[in-house]
Amino acid sequence: MLTPSVDVKPRTDESTTVEPAAQPVKVQIGDSNRAVVVLSGGMDSAVCATLAVREYGAENVGALHVSYGQRTAAREKRAFTAVAERLGITTRLAVETPFFKAIGGSALTDAKIAVPDAGELIGHEIPVTYVPFRNAHLLAMAVSWAEVLGASKIYIGAVAQDSSGYPDCRPEFYEAYNLAVRRGTKAGDIEIVTPLIALRKHEIVSLGLELGAPFDLTWSCYSREDCACGVCDSCVLRLRAFEGAGSVDPVPYAPRVAGNK
Numbered sequence: 001m002l003t004p005s006v007d008v009k010p011r012t013d014e015s016t017t018v019e020p021a022a023q024p025v026k027v028q029i030g031d032s033n034r035a036v037v038v039l040s041g042g043m044d045s046a047v048c049a050t051l052a053v054r055e056y057g058a059e060n061v062g063a064l065h066v067s068y069g070q071r072t073a074a075r076e077k078r079a080f081t082a083v084a085e086r087l088g089i090t091t092r093l094a095v096e097t098p099f100f101k102a103i104g105g106s107a108l109t110d111a112k113i114a115v116p117d118a119g120e121l122i123g124h125e126i127p128v129t130y131v132p133f134r135n136a137h138l139l140a141m142a143v144s145w146a147e148v149l150g151a152s153k154i155y156i157g158a159v160a161q162d163s164s165g166y167p168d169c170r171p172e173f174y175e176a177y178n179l180a181v182r183r184g185t186k187a188g189d190i191e192i193v194t195p196l197i198a199l200r201k202h203e204i205v206s207l208g209l210e211l212g213a214p215f216d217l218t219w220s221c222y223s224r225e226d227c228a229c230g231v232c233d234s235c236v237l238r239l240r241a242f243e244g245a246g247s248v249d250p251v252p253y254a255p256r257v258a259g260n261k
């Protein structure tokens with residue numbers, strides 16, 4: 001079984017430490033020549049899909065999108081389609097899982113819970129935008145599809161550092177999940193890979209720019225579909241990432257953000 005070495009460095013004091021440029025976790029081509037990528041349409045998943053296409057070729061990559069009743073489901077679905085088209089991925093599966101809305105418990109799926117503006121302490125506690133155990137469901141669908149397609153790798157753009165602090169983005173979750181996949185699938189040779197998990201957000205932007213990832217087609221905002229709000233956790237992390245990479249985010253933002261700059 002091929003296991004990419006996931007090396008998550010502890011957070012260091014950025015004011016005194018110069019970190020070497022981070023690299024995505026190297027994904028070794030699996031036993032089959034096919035891969036599945038979980039493609040939400042956000043920036044991390046777009047970079048992940050670009051990496052998968054680079055490794056496997058667009059004709060050997062299947063893109064899975066899940067509309068789970070989130071506020072911006074329609075906009076994310078459009079982003080998924082546009083990103084997949086730009087990357088030349090024609091094998092696509094779009095799934096709807098309305099049960100997340102019925103379960104609720106998240107600002108993304110329950111209209112009664114407001115999407116908060118980002119605070120100072122992004123990532124220090126699990127925010128109300130966490131969708132309970134969502135990634136486990138997405139991965140289960142990806143694994144089912146991978147078995148049918150004969151794919152041996154599943155790419156997901158989970159990010160552990162510099163993110164909102166969701167527990168289903170931690171490296172140990174993927175290690176544990178991979179064990180379940182090995183035990184519970186026919187051939188037992190499918191592996192979930194998380195090439196971005198140890199990167200900072202600005203490093204993901206730099207990598208995406210280097211690879212030509214279609215950032216202009218992506219959508220990350222949690223609350224708006226016409227233009228990005230610029231104030232939710234996802235928008236703030238994204239804006240900081242582009243700024244940190246010395247670049248400008250190509251997606252449109254609400255005017256008040258431009259006015260605040």
Ligand SMILES: [Zn+2]
Pocket residue numbers: 220221222223224228229230231232233234235236
């Ligand atoms: Zn937003």
